[in-house]
Amino acid sequence: MPPVFRFAPSPNGYLHLGHAYSALLNHDLARQRGGRFLLRIEDIDSTRCRPEFEEAIYEDLAWLGIAWETPVRRQSQHFAAYRAAIDRLSAQGLVYPSFESRAEIARLVAEREAGGGWPRDPDGAPLYPGAAKSLSAGHRDRLIGHGAPFALRLDMAAACAGAGGLHWREAGEGPAGESGEVAARPEAWGDVILARKETPTSYHLSVVIDDALQGVTDVVRGVDLFWSTSVHRLLHALLGLRAPAYRHHALVLDATGQKLSKSTRATGLRELRDAGASPADIRRLVGLE
Template sequence: MPAAARQSPVFRFAPSPNGPLHLGHALSAFLNRDMAAATNGHLLLRIEDIDLMRCTPEFERAILDDLSWLGIAYERPVRRQSEHFDTYADALERLRAMDLVYPAFMTRGEVKAHVAAYEAKTGETWPRDPDGSPLYPPLDRQRSASACAALMAAGTRHAWRLDMDRAAPLAGNGLAWSETGDGETGRLAAEPRRWGDVVLSRSDAPSSYHLSVTIDDALQGVTHVVRGLDLFHATSVHRLLQALLGLPEPVYHHHRLILGPDGRKLSKSLDDTGLAILRENGASAADIRRLVGL
């Protein structure tokens, strides 16, 4: 059903096919299904496969098998991000035309060395984003247009980053989102500056998570984004992109995480919590609901 034709709430479950689903994915899938059913809404499935190196058809088939076993029904067609790179490129071009993005040439190693040198020289800690990664240094943002053009003409690999100093003020002081999840709730202030100049596209991935999910949610008419608390702070970036591109604002619900034995969120490498392994060991879909606390 086209997004414009939907009048009731729209939810989406959006896994990446870069490994097997685990209990954390099951919690998210169940919550999306349950909330859609409770509101007489729609549930969509989106395959977030912009990482062409790690995402595989085999993992996608496994995701579909797991969802079928769990009894998670969703509307067709399934949206695959790898089929919509042109759409993300168009959005990036709009931001480029607004002079809000710039080519960034520093490698991860160069960023690490720059940060280490700064901290050794000053004794101060380089600013980090909410995930703990160092903010991107301002060197490329300060590079002249002619210097950038020369590097690009020479074939230097680069990403496209959002110029946060230019972009954030355009959204105004009231940028916020409505949150109904397991942490803070209510109308929450967005703080995109905490992320620095986020990547929107890179040479080995035609789009970034931030850009593609923002565009997809708008195009699919998603009204309620239900996902893990690990993505809570990323909502600030998504709200900024929505404001810059004139896209609608969904309601957000960030749910609790299922933690592993080490107290950290589950990884796709933890076989003991993989849905396929649990199924092979005799677990039922009802068992999985109990295991995730539903």
């Protein structure tokens, strides 16, 4: 079977040089290895994802000379698959609802940090500090029945106990030079969110389900997602999914050494194109001459 690579942007802004590097690298590797290249639209965030950004993704990639298989998988059309995965995890007793608002969670974290510190995940966000896991089933049902907002969380301690030690083979390099056989540390993320009342999936869950359903064999993505692989390996084990090979690549940084981001309005590919840049120029700018 030929290897399968994918590029999976979110249509919540215009593509920039960082996206171009990842898309071109995946496309190049697929061609070099006689494999397939897929494009996936990760549009689960209905408040930020917009049709014009999705159309711009297709335009920018085509301009770069990237060709992809059709039809394109759009996550918003596959919520039932994510729901089925959550049901499987729930049947294992690994999912529970939490009802604190973001403001309440921030207050709880502040209280715990004032009392001597509180752990944070590899991205620097504080771990979930609430006690929703201890609520009775009846109390949870009453809150949900009354329409209370909630997030569905993975009981990380129980999940790790059932999964045992996990690893992945890293063909790239982690933030501290990790490579080769890497030990997964999903517990470092705490009780991660799998879905919310208004959004029936999360990045961690949907990316694992999508890669499995699409037969992706090689996940090539930015090093900022390196330690997220720990959670993904755990979900593979819990859901009985085959793990792909991983290769995390360096990020394209701005003049201040920061990661390019849509949120900071990094210069988009369409702006570079309008300024006269060619696809060959973009390759040179990202180091893929």
